[in-house]
Amino acid sequence: MPASLKFKTVITDYGKQRLVAAMSPGGTKLTLTQMAVGDGGGNPTNPDTTSTALVNEAWRAAVNSVTVDKSHQNTIIVELLIPAEVGGFWVREAGIYDEFNKLVAICSLPASEKPLLEQGSGRAQTVRMTLVISDLSTINITIDSTTIIATNDYVDNSLKEHEKSRNHPDATLTDKGFVQLSSATGSTDETKAATPKAVKAAMDNANKRQPGNENLTALSSLAGQPDKLPYFTNKGAMSLAEFAEFMRTMLSKTDAASVLEYLGLRETINLAAGALQKDQNGADIPDKKQFVRTIGAVTSNTITLGESGWFKIATVVMPQATSTAVIKLYGGAGFNTGSSEQGAISELVLRAGNGSPAGITATLWRRSPAAANEVAWVNTSGDTYDIYIN
Structure with missing residues (x-):
């Protein structure tokens, strides 16, 4: 690195070892977890790859954000935000630490005072370190979401990204795009999308209806025919029979006995009740001797x-x-x-x-x-x- 550079960032020997190990098959990724700032002991610092700690650490916290430089895809930017209520020291150096609390990278910074609010002045200060990594997949970035503070730059960039994300045409039947939601259930509009409320209303309405069926369709075509009795002639096909007064009277009966009486079957049933039963094989014949004479099975003469x-x-x-x-x-x-x-x-x-x-x-x-x-x-x-x- 040219000697003329007054402020610089270097990866420590330990950091290089972690990156090399991470690139080997089955290697463990390097996890960046914290950043620290120091005052350099009151003097400018000259970072060295052999460094294992800051000259004089003043404050440490979890990294606020880690992003990839959009202009340089192998460059990551690690950011630390020092809140306004923290201060009472000068910032001349900064370092990045891994999950084992060991120094991975160190940098020198222009001297900057970080005052306390009690001293009559205060400000939030952002410290960023830029690292060039040949293989970004070797780094596992861990950020404590409870300590993240949105900087002005972050807010501005986020607003720009959000604005870009909404800069799209409306959707059509052939092209993707933004679409407006609608809960209307009687609309024929093809530029709006149905909300769950509209879908539910349509489903509730459908569930109350009789499912489509070819037999029901055939039956419905015969509805309203007076004095006719429908019957199926084939699947999905029906015809009509005359609904005579005889059938109307019979169907008006309220019990089986009345139907039998109407059909004139009462005497038939009474006769059947006194008939010989097939499964008795003649055991229920009262006078068996007379029976065999009657049928001619036995003959007799009298002298x-x-x-x-x-x-x-x-x-x-x-x-x-x-x-x-x-x-x-x-x-x-x-x-x-x-x-x-x-x-x-x-x-x-x-x-x-x-x-x-x-x-x-x-x-x-x-x-x-x-x-x-x-x-x-x-x-x-x-x-x-x-x-x-x-």
């Missing part, structure tokens, strides 16, 4: 008391694939002839399929006297036989 000779008592179908029929005969003398099971009883057993020639055989058991004596049969056709007793 008058005192008659004799051959009498036809039954006609049977006896397939030759081994079939059997049993005929019971009641009557004649007995303990109590008024009760059939106590009268004279004979059992006639018929069997088919016993070989050749085809036909049937019959066996007569007399369980009590004075009943049938003989049995005979006549083949009338195929497997059908008339049965006779003597």
Whole structure:
């Protein structure tokens, strides 16, 4: 550095080591945290890279701001603001410290008195140090936001930046730009943007409405048709049927019993209540013997008391694939002839399929006297036989 420079800023050897270490892979960034000013012991100072402290420190605080010089992208400006209530010393030197409280850079300054308010004069004073850094990414700038004070320059620059940020044209449907907000919900204006209030009003209105549906659309087209009953013919398609007086009367009924009465189904239901139930398999038949006679499953003949000779008592179908029929005969003398099971009883057993020639055989058991004596049969056709007793 030329010897003719009276005031200068230098990075200390420690500061250089931190910057080199920060540029290495995985290195820790250098963090600038504080600045200090001193009076140089009452004399001008000559900063040196070997310096580790100010000659005579007078006051220290967190940095007020750190900015990048817009004209020189590798230059940072570190600023310290000394408030008006601080003073009672001269400023001839300044230094920047890292997070370990070690001196990173030091500078010499023109002598400037910083008086106390009690001395009859006071002012806020800004001290700035400029550092040229080859790689700004090696520096991690930490600023205590509780101590930042806006300088006049900062305020002026901020106002200029703010003014530039608003110097834009209005937005259109094709170009970006500023847009005015509006809470109107009935406007067709295309130059304003809806506020959350307007969006909420639109959503509240939409939520009260029936969602669009092709079936509802088809139904709405039939609204107002008198004496018509709509019905769907396909998805999204409907037609109308005549709403006759018969249907109108039925729909006016207030309970199921009234509807059944109107339709004339009461007697049908009553008859169904006394019908045989399929799942009972005949268990609910009151007189099962009479039932089988009624349907022809069992036949019976009556022979008058005192008659004799051959009498036809039954006609049977006896397939030759081994079939059997049993005929019971009641009557004649007995303990109590008024009760059939106590009268004279004979059992006639018929069997088919016993070989050749085809036909049937019959066996007569007399369980009590004075009943049938003989049995005979006549083949009338195929497997059908008339049965006779003597």
